[in-house]
Amino acid sequence: xxxxxxxxxxxxxxxxxxxxxxxxxxxxxxxxxxxxxxxxxxxxxxxxxxxxxxxxxxxxxxxxxxxxxxxxxxxxxxxxxxxxxxxxxxxxxxxxxxxxxxxxxxxxxxxxxxxxxxxxxxxxxxxxxxxxxxxxxxxxxxxxxxxxxxxxxxxxxxxxxxxxxxxxxxxxxxxx
Numbered sequence: 001x002x003x004x005x006x007x008x009x010x011x012x013x014x015x016x017x018x019x020x021x022x023x024x025x026x027x028x029x030x031x032x033x034x035x036x037x038x039x040x041x042x043x044x045x046x047x048x049x050x051x052x053x054x055x056x057x058x059x060x061x062x063x064x065x066x067x068x069x070x071x072x073x074x075x076x077x078x079x080x081x082x083x084x085x086x087x088x089x090x091x092x093x094x095x096x097x098x099x100x101x102x103x104x105x106x107x108x109x110x111x112x113x114x115x116x117x118x119x120x121x122x123x124x125x126x127x128x129x130x131x132x133x134x135x136x137x138x139x140x141x142x143x144x145x146x147x148x149x150x151x152x153x154x155x156x157x158x159x160x161x162x163x164x165x166x167x168x169x170x171x172x173x174x175x176x
Contacts, residue, residue: 031064
């Protein structure tokens, strides 16, 4: 891909609107069996509407995205089993996506999840989805800059980009 591409910040309003656009299968197990790319979505449960929008957006790009609260095997109250199941999903799925918002920054679980992913996944498999709220404030800075970010690829689909804005199209994404 060509360098010099502009880093994108996803507007939260656009993400929310996307959730009504697509039906999502919600099965990463089936997707893996079919050879489709999969991802774990780290997010604050206070951002459930954004998580569903991201899931729908990525589904339209050819991805199946795991959201923990859609998993019927998760305990109702977070406990050690919750942590172990989240760890297994982070390890087993192809990518780790971190939805950067004010709520994920304040979350107790999101920093733990990205820290776990950092220790278990290749660096290029961890992507930050930078967002901007309705007041124009952007999220995804500070230590999250250590990781690549998700953006639209000039050649179509979505890609992973580093701090130099050089990147690659992600496997499974639709091309224009």
